[in-house]
Amino acid sequence: GAAVALVATGLSAGILLSRLVGGALTDLVGWRAMLLVCAGVALLCSGTAAALLPRERPGARDSYRGALAALPRLPVRVARLRRAVVTGGLWYLAFTLLWVGLALYLARPPHSLDSTAIGLFGLAGVLGFAVLPCTGRLVDRHGPRTVMTAAVTVAACGVLVIALAPGSVVGIAVGLAVFDAGCFVAQAANQSLVIGIDPANSGSLSGAYMVLYFAVGALGTALAGPLVDGIGMRGTTLVALASLIAAALLARVPERAPLPSYE
Numbered sequence: 001g002a003a004v005a006l007v008a009t010g011l012s013a014g015i016l017l018s019r020l021v022g023g024a025l026t027d028l029v030g031w032r033a034m035l036l037v038c039a040g041v042a043l044l045c046s047g048t049a050a051a052l053l054p055r056e057r058p059g060a061r062d063s064y065r066g067a068l069a070a071l072p073r074l075p076v077r078v079a080r081l082r083r084a085v086v087t088g089g090l091w092y093l094a095f096t097l098l099w100v101g102l103a104l105y106l107a108r109p110p111h112s113l114d115s116t117a118i119g120l121f122g123l124a125g126v127l128g129f130a131v132l133p134c135t136g137r138l139v140d141r142h143g144p145r146t147v148m149t150a151a152v153t154v155a156a157c158g159v160l161v162i163a164l165a166p167g168s169v170v171g172i173a174v175g176l177a178v179f180d181a182g183c184f185v186a187q188a189a190n191q192s193l194v195i196g197i198d199p200a201n202s203g204s205l206s207g208a209y210m211v212l213y214f215a216v217g218a219l220g221t222a223l224a225g226p227l228v229d230g231i232g233m234r235g236t237t238l239v240a241l242a243s244l245i246a247a248a249l250l251a252r253v254p255e256r257a258p259l260p261s262y263e
Helices: 002-029 031-052 064-077 079-106 115-142 144-164 169-197 199-252
Strands: none
Touching: 002 031, 002 115, 064 079, 064 199, 079 115, 079 144, 079 169, 079 199, 115 144, 115 169, 144 169, 144 199, 169 199
């Protein structure tokens, strides 16, 4: 739990900075140039990772191509992975719905904020960044499902604040702080659960989980615009709230399925 929380802390720091820096760059050089800058930074990071990551490789039972081919079958065979994907996907759907929806909403009247100002709302996630180091200890002490349920409930409370006061900039900032904290902690706990399904195959399990997790997030991104246009920001936040409630309920259902074989 502690190791996963450390990695999640670094990822969350990147998420927070990307909102702020991306908004500022968009205002300075335009969105196309901003994406080119991001692409260049991604290439730089890949080269840095290749240079700094350990050269040692764990023993593999199959080739890299075989491991990739086996990824789509993992969610079908492993019930606990399917459940982790659905649970995580529900709150990530809410996450992308809310953040993309708010970016669109705040850019329109009566707020009419520019990209830099909208990016500043990412600083509300500092609360989530601050609580992540404690997540590992909580997961190790209480178990990932208990931590997940509590974290998703906290995130739902943040969405409720925004739903009740979508016209208040202060209310949105407070709601986002609580929402981000809950989502960051829930993600770290869920990844601990995925790794714990079978530590010897944690790479494959995590890979399958993250692919499906981000696929659901992309769906939320695609739906945010039509939802904001169709039912408004309050309606969009209520959809996100329903998704979080479903995730919290699913996280509390006792596990009954045994660990399946990979053969």
